[in-house]
Amino acid sequence: MDHSRHINRAAEILKSSSHTVAFTGAGISVESGIPPFRGENGLWSRYDPTVLDIHYFLKHPAHSWQVIKEIFYDFFGKARPNPAHFVLAEMERRNLLQSIITQNIDHLHQQAGSRRVIEFHGTSHTLRCMRCNRQFLVEQINLDELPPSCSSCGGLLKPDFVFFGEPIPEPARSDSFNEAAQAEVMLVIGSTGEIMPASMLPSMAGEKGATIIEVNVEPSNFSNSITDLFLQGKAAGILKELAQNLALSL
Numbered sequence: 001m002d003h004s005r006h007i008n009r010a011a012e013i014l015k016s017s018s019h020t021v022a023f024t025g026a027g028i029s030v031e032s033g034i035p036p037f038r039g040e041n042g043l044w045s046r047y048d049p050t051v052l053d054i055h056y057f058l059k060h061p062a063h064s065w066q067v068i069k070e071i072f073y074d075f076f077g078k079a080r081p082n083p084a085h086f087v088l089a090e091m092e093r094r095n096l097l098q099s100i101i102t103q104n105i106d107h108l109h110q111q112a113g114s115r116r117v118i119e120f121h122g123t124s125h126t127l128r129c130m131r132c133n134r135q136f137l138v139e140q141i142n143l144d145e146l147p148p149s150c151s152s153c154g155g156l157l158k159p160d161f162v163f164f165g166e167p168i169p170e171p172a173r174s175d176s177f178n179e180a181a182q183a184e185v186m187l188v189i190g191s192t193g194e195i196m197p198a199s200m201l202p203s204m205a206g207e208k209g210a211t212i213i214e215v216n217v218e219p220s221n222f223s224n225s226i227t228d229l230f231l232q233g234k235a236a237g238i239l240k241e242l243a244q245n246l247a248l249s250l
């Protein structure tokens, strides 16, 4: 099928679905200026992922925080949603999308207006004291003094995203698996599908009979296994084409 027929087919499938779930990865935020973790210009080709291992963080909080600040706050904190995020928010308003499960911690889906967003890997938007568990908005914390400490008890503050070696938080984990089980269609956008248990979600949806529509610039681990319809291209462009076919006004 040629590209425009793929887009039309995807729009037909989305229009006839009664429960559509989007599963998003770093690729949806690349056009907001946030590099992916893997592939061209990937963060893991420039930074050692060990700094995001929970044991390393506890042993070397100052160094870990220095890299975390550089990656997730100095630069990405200023990122803004791109058309792909806005189209998903409009689809939700038009009842064409019931939920988003995101692996991303950049809060861009919420900034674009999406309401039902499940953050499978948590968020960089808030920090938590590892001693008294008090939560802070990142804007409330001075990140020029690292590692940041709790103003209530002096404990070490940690971003509220999932470090390697940490469990997926509840209720995000259960909510995500429930949504994946109910999905009639799953729109998989911008993920390599390399990370477990997140990558189990599209696989489980597919096994339960959901139609998997994938948007990516290149094939992923999902493409030749569970994907039913592969829309090759950048997320912003593809979602804008889908929006036109769905007669969404952005």
Ligand code: APR
Pocket (backbone or CB within 6 Å): 024, 025, 026, 027, 028, 030, 031, 036, 037, 038, 039, 042, 103, 104, 121, 189, 190, 191, 192, 193, 194, 195, 215, 216, 217, 218, 219, 220, 233, 234, 235, 236
């Ligand atoms: N539009 C669509 N897809 C894109 C674009 C784009 N403009 N640019 C890149 N991609 C695709 C890449 O082809 C790749 O498949 O986005 C994907 C990015 O892959 P990863 O960086 O591995 O992102 P993700 O799958 O979300 O990683 C999962 O790994 O490090 C952990 O916790 C981190 O949530 C992250 C998890």
